[in-house]
Amino acid sequence: MFVDRITELNTLTRIYRQSHSCMVVVHGRRRRGKTSLLREFVRNKPAVYYVASRENAEANKAAFRRTVADVAGSPLLRDAVIRRWEPLLALPATLCLGRKPVLVLDEAENLGLADPDFFSVLRYVWDTVLAPANIMVILCGSDVRALRELTLSESSPLCGVVHAEMALDPIPFRKFGSFYPGTETHELLSLYSITGGIPLYARRFQPNMPLAAMIARHILEPSSFLYSEPESLLRSELAEEEFRDLLPVLAAAAAGPGDLKSIAARLRQPPGQTLAFLEDLMEADLIQCLHPLRAESLADSGSALYEVKDGFLRFWLRYIYPHRSVLEFGRSEMVLSQIMDDFHRGHLQPVYEEMCRQETRELGEAGIWPEMQQVSPLQDGGRISLAGLSEDAALFGSCRISPQRADRHTLESLQEAADQIPLPDPSMGRYYALFSSGGFSADLEALADSDPHILLSH
Numbered sequence: 001m002f003v004d005r006i007t008e009l010n011t012l013t014r015i016y017r018q019s020h021s022c023m024v025v026v027h028g029r030r031r032r033g034k035t036s037l038l039r040e041f042v043r044n045k046p047a048v049y050y051v052a053s054r055e056n057a058e059a060n061k062a063a064f065r066r067t068v069a070d071v072a073g074s075p076l077l078r079d080a081v082i083r084r085w086e087p088l089l090a091l092p093a094t095l096c097l098g099r100k101p102v103l104v105l106d107e108a109e110n111l112g113l114a115d116p117d118f119f120s121v122l123r124y125v126w127d128t129v130l131a132p133a134n135i136m137v138i139l140c141g142s143d144v145r146a147l148r149e150l151t152l153s154e155s156s157p158l159c160g161v162v163h164a165e166m167a168l169d170p171i172p173f174r175k176f177g178s179f180y181p182g183t184e185t186h187e188l189l190s191l192y193s194i195t196g197g198i199p200l201y202a203r204r205f206q207p208n209m210p211l212a213a214m215i216a217r218h219i220l221e222p223s224s225f226l227y228s229e230p231e232s233l234l235r236s237e238l239a240e241e242e243f244r245d246l247l248p249v250l251a252a253a254a255a256g257p258g259d260l261k262s263i264a265a266r267l268r269q270p271p272g273q274t275l276a277f278l279e280d281l282m283e284a285d286l287i288q289c290l291h292p293l294r295a296e297s298l299a300d301s302g303s304a305l306y307e308v309k310d311g312f313l314r315f316w317l318r319y320i321y322p323h324r325s326v327l328e329f330g331r332s333e334m335v336l337s338q339i340m341d342d343f344h345r346g347h348l349q350p351v352y353e354e355m356c357r358q359e360t361r362e363l364g365e366a367g368i369w370p371e372m373q374q375v376s377p378l379q380d381g382g383r384i385s386l387a388g389l390s391e392d393a394a395l396f397g398s399c400r401i402s403p404q405r406a407d408r409h410t411l412e413s414l415q416e417a418a419d420q421i422p423l424p425d426p427s428m429g430r431y432y433a434l435f436s437s438g439g440f441s442a443d444l445e446a447l448a449d450s451d452p453h454i455l456l457s458h
Helices: 006-016 034-042 057-072 075-079 085-094 109-114 118-133 144-151 173-179 185-195 211-220 225-237 240-255 260-267 271-283 311-328 332-365 408-418 442-450
Strands: 022-027 047-051 102-106 136-141 164-167 287-290 297-301 305-308 374-379 386-389 393-400 429-436 454-457
Touching (some): 006 034, 057 075, 057 085, 085 118, 109 144, 136 144, 211 311, 211 332, 240 271, 240 305, 240 311, 260 271, 305 311, 332 429, 408 429, 408 442, 442 454
Parallel strands (some): 047 102, 102 136
Antiparallel strands (some): 287 305, 374 386
């Protein structure tokens, strides 16, 4: 099932339709659907799609030659001996495939890691053969750090050649319901927070089962796919020494308050060392850094917060990783009880608040809500979930997870808390945003229709 990705497909199609050759870099962590997206894109197009392996350069050259030979229907090419990348990479432009051809090099970072000269060779072939031939080249990879360094950095031979970069994020929540037709929003939020919007994970959960039963069957059972999936992915994305150093840091960030001091204290290491590890994790697209606003002075940021980006990895690090010995011993009931006791406060609510911050940004960019220059958590003791700030306005938001509808009392509680926060400029406008998984009462919706400073999002 191919879900969403219409925006990404349209972007690739627009680039493809240009009258000149183009090169695109597509990256994102594994399981996000990069291969499905690109296979959908090249469907019905003349294309060479090659998935690079971690083998040496000679093995990749031979496999690439066979892939091109299969597309061209050439037994002669399949049996040929071609030892250099230059003539191999030029082949897709010389096959006379009719329409504009597409060359996809999936897991392209493996080619650069196996042969340090590969991207220099690709640049030469691009300049001499591919660019004049009107072809589209897509370099795709899961090792975000490596691929960006090899293709987009100033030291890359491809610097200045790449026309577009596409970072593939998980499926957004607004499209997540496609996996579970008819499921209530409140239930979808729980499923989304666990699966992280990853299609492969979402397909393993049945919405007609209680949440606890799904967690027990698909995650807590040591023989299940999802029990060991995060560790396997991390080992594939990080070098062995990095894995040993960074996995405890990820677990410490997922365990509780994500400020540097708290994370370093959990690890019992100097903050400077912890910060260096966190920066490595941000480069690997595993951690994000948030800069919360302070209730005492919205013009100032509080201590930076570090969060695990991937929803399922965050769930696994918080609940599975610390209890693996217990689970291997067959005591899943005890772990499941702890998960369900902590799930709403420790996992679901933080994930929902991040979703609400992202929606605030998107609605502002679309002109539906006032656009805020900064949208962040608010350090005010937990009464307000998020705050936004622009030159002439401030926005205060409450993120409410409940099957019950939010009503005027919910709004009044938010307004009471928000109105106690001083603004950088007293002339600034105040907006009140309510996010509610259970929807809103009719009288609250009517009030929001008549007051542009009241913003509702279901």
